[in-house]
Amino acid sequence: MLIDHPLLGLRDSSEFIYMGDAKLLNRPNWKSKNSKTKFIDYGYLRKNPAGLHKELWYHEQGDRSWLVVTRNTVTHEILKVELARYLKRKANAK
Amino acid sequence: MKYSGFKVLWEGLKGNTGWKPMWRKPDPKKNYDIIIVGGGGHGLATAYYLAEKFNITSIAVVEKGWLGSGNIGRNTTIIRSNYLLPQNQPFYEFSLKLWENLEQELNYNSMVSQRGVLNIFHSDGQRDAFVRRGNAMLMSGADASLLGVDALKKLVPFLDFQNSRFPIKGGLWQPRGGTVRHDAVAWGYAKEADSRGVDIIENCEAINFLVKNGRCYGVETTKGVIKSKKVGVCVAGSSSQVMGKIGINLPIESHVLQAFVSEGLKPVIPGVITFGAGHFYVSQSNKGGLVFGGDIDGYNSYAQRGNLPVIEDVCEGGVALMPMIGRARLLRTWGGIMDMSMDGSPIIDKTNIKNLYFNGGWCYGGFKATPASGFCYAHLLATGKSHHNAKDFLFNRFEKGRLIDEKGQGNQPNLH
Incomplete structure (x- = not known):
C-alpha cells in the first residue's frame, strides 16, 4: 500500500506503524460521568468495520507525524490522508 | 458413512461407485434448540460435541459460504500446546489431547501427524524464557524438553547455527505437537455431526438476530427465519460484522494473516520449526511443499489477501534460519482474516443478550484450538456454564483488568 502523505507525497506503508481506529484521538475526560465505561470502550472496544475505516498511522521511518488515513478495509484502497494534528487543532478550535 | 481399510479395498474393486456424500444438504427447519452461526472448524466442532457429549441434536449450523471456506481451509495446520499462562495452557493441552484421538472418534482420516514442534532460541535470555515456558507446559501435563545445540544438529542439521547476528543456542521441543490436514477436520466434524442429526445449511448467511425483550430467539437468514432456543456465534474474522448487526462492539480487530507454500520438495523438514529471532514458522506438507508463515500484515483488513512487505519479511526470516530454502520457489500465498483480540486470547x-453466545478472538491461533473450542463452547451452550478449561475466556476480563496477554503487549491487537 502507498500512503499519500499530505507533506511528503506517496510513501510505502512499511515506513509506518499502525495504531488502529482513529477514535483513539478522542480520549475520554476522566472527570466526566461514566468515565470508567468510557475508558473501557476507548481502550478495548472497536467498531472494526468492513469498509471505510478511519485509522491512525505513525510515520516512524519518515517525519514522525501521525496521520489519519481513511481506507477501505475490504479493498485496501486509501481514500483520504490527513495530518492528525490538524484534525485535532480543528476539533479543539470548535 | 463408515470408513475402513476394508471399505477402501471393496470400493476399489467396485470402481469407487459406492461412496456417498458425507453430509446432507437440508433446507432449514422452522425451529431448532440451537443455531450455530458459522460453519467453520469451531462451529462444526461445537455442533459435533453438542450432539455427542451433551445429547442435543436439534441443531442448525448456518454457513454463509460453503463448508470450511474460511480459516479452517486457510491456516498452516499446526497443532501444539506450548503456551505459558495458566489460563491458556490447560485449554490448549486439552485441545491437543482431543486431537490425538480425533481420527478414531470421527472415523475420518484427518492426518493428525505428531511430528514435533521446535521453537528455536538465540540468546541466554530467550533460553530462560523458554525454560519457564517448558516448565509451564510440563505442569499442565503437556510434554516439553529443552534441546541443546548438539541435539539440534542431529535433528535439524540444515539450520544456520553460526548465523553471526542470531546464533542458535538451542530449542524448546514438543514432540506431541505437529500438523493436521486442516480441511479434513471440517469434513470429519461435519460428517459426524450430520450423522447425529445436525443440519448443516450451507450458502445461508445470517442477516440479523431475532431479539425481543433482551432475549435472542432465532436468526434471520438468506434462507428465511429460523427460530431457536439459543444462538451461538462462531465466525472468527467476521465476528465484529455479525455482532455489529445488533450493536455489540467487540474487543476485536480483524487483520489479515498471510500463509505461503513452496513448490514440492523432497522430505527435508522433520516437524514444525519456528524462528526465535524473527517471526517465521515452517512445516512440510505430505505433498512436499514447505508451508510457512509469519506476522500478520498489521492493519485492519477483510480482504483475505495481504501485501508484499510481509512476504519479504517472512521470506527473510526463513532464509536467515535455514539458508537452504533460499532457492525454493514460492508457489502460492493467500490470506485469512484473523479475529485479533485486545489481549491475544479468545x-x-x-453476551448481554440472553440466549446469545459468542466464541471468537482466536487471533492467529484458532486452528489448534478447534476441538477444545468446540468442546468448551458446546459445554457453555448446553449447560450455561463455562467449561473449567475455558473459564477465563470471558468478556468482562477487559473491564476487570484480568487480561490474558501471553506476549505482554497490552491492548494493541496487531502486536499479539
Missing part, C-alpha cells in the same frame, strides 16, 4: 462467553 472469548467463549455469554
Whole structure:
C-alpha cells in the first residue's frame, strides 16, 4: 500500500506503524460521568468495520507525524490522508 | 458413512461407485434448540460435541459460504500446546489431547501427524524464557524438553547455527505437537455431526438476530427465519460484522494473516520449526511443499489477501534460519482474516443478550484450538456454564483488568 502523505507525497506503508481506529484521538475526560465505561470502550472496544475505516498511522521511518488515513478495509484502497494534528487543532478550535 | 481399510479395498474393486456424500444438504427447519452461526472448524466442532457429549441434536449450523471456506481451509495446520499462562495452557493441552484421538472418534482420516514442534532460541535470555515456558507446559501435563545445540544438529542439521547476528543456542521441543490436514477436520466434524442429526445449511448467511425483550430467539437468514432456543456465534474474522448487526462492539480487530507454500520438495523438514529471532514458522506438507508463515500484515483488513512487505519479511526470516530454502520457489500465498483480540486470547462467553453466545478472538491461533473450542463452547451452550478449561475466556476480563496477554503487549491487537 502507498500512503499519500499530505507533506511528503506517496510513501510505502512499511515506513509506518499502525495504531488502529482513529477514535483513539478522542480520549475520554476522566472527570466526566461514566468515565470508567468510557475508558473501557476507548481502550478495548472497536467498531472494526468492513469498509471505510478511519485509522491512525505513525510515520516512524519518515517525519514522525501521525496521520489519519481513511481506507477501505475490504479493498485496501486509501481514500483520504490527513495530518492528525490538524484534525485535532480543528476539533479543539470548535 | 463408515470408513475402513476394508471399505477402501471393496470400493476399489467396485470402481469407487459406492461412496456417498458425507453430509446432507437440508433446507432449514422452522425451529431448532440451537443455531450455530458459522460453519467453520469451531462451529462444526461445537455442533459435533453438542450432539455427542451433551445429547442435543436439534441443531442448525448456518454457513454463509460453503463448508470450511474460511480459516479452517486457510491456516498452516499446526497443532501444539506450548503456551505459558495458566489460563491458556490447560485449554490448549486439552485441545491437543482431543486431537490425538480425533481420527478414531470421527472415523475420518484427518492426518493428525505428531511430528514435533521446535521453537528455536538465540540468546541466554530467550533460553530462560523458554525454560519457564517448558516448565509451564510440563505442569499442565503437556510434554516439553529443552534441546541443546548438539541435539539440534542431529535433528535439524540444515539450520544456520553460526548465523553471526542470531546464533542458535538451542530449542524448546514438543514432540506431541505437529500438523493436521486442516480441511479434513471440517469434513470429519461435519460428517459426524450430520450423522447425529445436525443440519448443516450451507450458502445461508445470517442477516440479523431475532431479539425481543433482551432475549435472542432465532436468526434471520438468506434462507428465511429460523427460530431457536439459543444462538451461538462462531465466525472468527467476521465476528465484529455479525455482532455489529445488533450493536455489540467487540474487543476485536480483524487483520489479515498471510500463509505461503513452496513448490514440492523432497522430505527435508522433520516437524514444525519456528524462528526465535524473527517471526517465521515452517512445516512440510505430505505433498512436499514447505508451508510457512509469519506476522500478520498489521492493519485492519477483510480482504483475505495481504501485501508484499510481509512476504519479504517472512521470506527473510526463513532464509536467515535455514539458508537452504533460499532457492525454493514460492508457489502460492493467500490470506485469512484473523479475529485479533485486545489481549491475544479468545472469548467463549455469554453476551448481554440472553440466549446469545459468542466464541471468537482466536487471533492467529484458532486452528489448534478447534476441538477444545468446540468442546468448551458446546459445554457453555448446553449447560450455561463455562467449561473449567475455558473459564477465563470471558468478556468482562477487559473491564476487570484480568487480561490474558501471553506476549505482554497490552491492548494493541496487531502486536499479539
